[in-house]
Amino acid sequence: MDTREKTLIVIAGPTGVGKTATAIELAEALGAEIISADSRQVFREIPIGTAAPTAAEQARVRHHFVGHKSITEYYSAAEFEADVLRLLPTLFATSDYAVMCGGSMLYVDAVCKGIDLMPTISPEVRDKVLRQYGECGIECIIAQLELLDPDYLRIVDLKNEKRLLHALEICLQAGVPYTSLRTGQVKPRPFRIVKYGLDMERAQLFDRINRRVDAMIEAGLVEEARSTYELRHLNSLNTVGFKEMHAWMSGEMDFVTARERIKKNTRVYAKRQLTWYRKDPTMTWLHPTCALPAILGSL
């Protein structure tokens, strides 16, 4: 099938701005389906805390990649890229459009621009690196990178240990410098991509976020957090809303503090999303209240 006349419409923007509602209306108007680009809504155990589209919303428009994984499973931007590229031909077979809606910046970029091919890290390599880190600290990791990939050391933030560990893992796994695998090239896609960013006045956005957190709690966030408490060490639960609730449950903070911390961390997250998306020159910015007609009119 020739998909070059097909269009992937990306709806991006900070959390809480109203991406889900806009995407659903847009998809309904176009007879399209929705690809969720959200690194946490993929987990089926935590729909409330991740503000995943509800059953009613999903009944209106078919959603993909919402709740299709368990919190115990590994998932990544690279897997998401592959999954979406595999799915798109199917969507384009019945529609000229697909709507990708999501706040996970790296996931959106993975689909739109591609991610360089990296080896999957084996458990042996991962354990080895973590063990070395535990035994002799970050200095030990840096020392090895000095030998294996000095170029990366020059550009990486040396205080960001997560990146250093990851770089060493890849060097060891691949047998070549991590830097040599980072081409930075944008992969061409066999379909059109148009990007729209939703944004609104900061005070209004923060107000929406604050109220959404209260609504989540009323909707059962506490129960959701309680049912995942035993698994709280999982990366999938290193998520705004859960780390704070779990901290409350383990006695590290009181409930009100946890609730307000969730709001604060969500606001910070929204700002980080905006920082990322602002850099994207291909993004067209719209206010959510007028986004639908603007997008439909521009297609």
Place this chain on the structure above:
RNA sequence: GGUUCCUUGGAUGAGUGGUUUAGUCAACGGUCUGCAAAACCGUCUACGGCGGUUCGAUUCCGCCAGGGACCU
């Protein structure tokens, strides 16, 4: 009316006679190529007003303004 205490950046709250005036919270800006709602970095110099002492005052003294406590 009397006695006494207080007055610091968006909030809170330390502190000092003089090169860089804490901390916390909030806010703001940024980084980002395989866990990304993650991880990380940066920014915000204020001492209520007016005078005085002093080489120099946010820090000492006086007066004024605002606030608190106690007494009558």
